[in-house]
Amino acid sequence: SQTIHQWPATLVQPVGSPLSLECTVEGTSNPNLYWYRQAAGRGLQLLFYSVGIGQISSEVPQNLSASRPQDRQFILSSKKLLLSDSGFYLCARTTVLNTEAFFGQGTRLTVV
Amino acid sequence: SQQGEEDPQALSIQEGENATMNCSYKTSINNLQWYRQNSGRGLVHLILIRSNEREKHSGRLRVTLDTSKKSSSLLITASRAADTASYFCATDLGNQGGKLIFGQGTELSVKP
Numbered sequence: 001s002q003t004i005h006q007w008p009a010t011l012v013q014p015v016g017s018p019l020s021l022e023c024t025v026e027g028t029s030n031p032n033l034y035w036y037r038q039a040a041g042r043g044l045q046l047l048f049y050s051v052g053i054g055q056i057s058s059e060v061p062q063n064l065s066a067s068r069p070q071d072r073q074f075i076l077s078s079k080k081l082l083l084s085d086s087g088f089y090l091c092a093r094t095t096v097l098n099t100e101a102f103f104g105q106g107t108r109l110t111v112v
Numbered sequence: 113s114q115q116g117e118e119d120p121q122a123l124s125i126q127e128g129e130n131a132t133m134n135c136s137y138k139t140s141i142n143n144l145q146w147y148r149q150n151s152g153r154g155l156v157h158l159i160l161i162r163s164n165e166r167e168k169h170s171g172r173l174r175v176t177l178d179t180s181k182k183s184s185s186l187l188i189t190a191s192r193a194a195d196t197a198s199y200f201c202a203t204d205l206g207n208q209g210g211k212l213i214f215g216q217g218t219e220l221s222v223k224p
Binding site: 102 | 145214
């Protein structure tokens, strides 16, 4: 199984509120994990990627952070959401040997 | 900055016609991949072409890669209404543990 679980599917949060999006992966150990954000009608912007527990690379400066407390768990967080944090957030995984990415179904975040 | 850039941004064709989408990238790659995204969903991997390959086929899909021009094309033959989706190229730079950088995508509409 290459299943990636992402939740929630949709989320509406007020400006200034905290955020926690969780992604869990089945079917492989030591995956590379990714958080992407997609604005409406646009491509995917890589936010964070992780090659192992506790190892996080940030691709762009922003209001968000990521953590990987377990091998198959990747969390996207914010202490205080901004309007510009609205978007479609996608979790994905690859492996070192197989760079074909499998994606979760995404979380649509609206900050109001 | 985005590694991959697709063109056209949008393409509208009739069922039965062929659809061609192009992708250009900036730096050397290990492989290039094409993905499909239905509206509001996660991305699904279509095909991967390695840097030492020039052409690859999968069903009605044909991908070409020209590393001298840093470009790739995706051809969908005999298109169907069900092919309506956004299509993205993604490049694996090969030296960063399989990190994938996505382009902005081509929105394909196939009219019945």
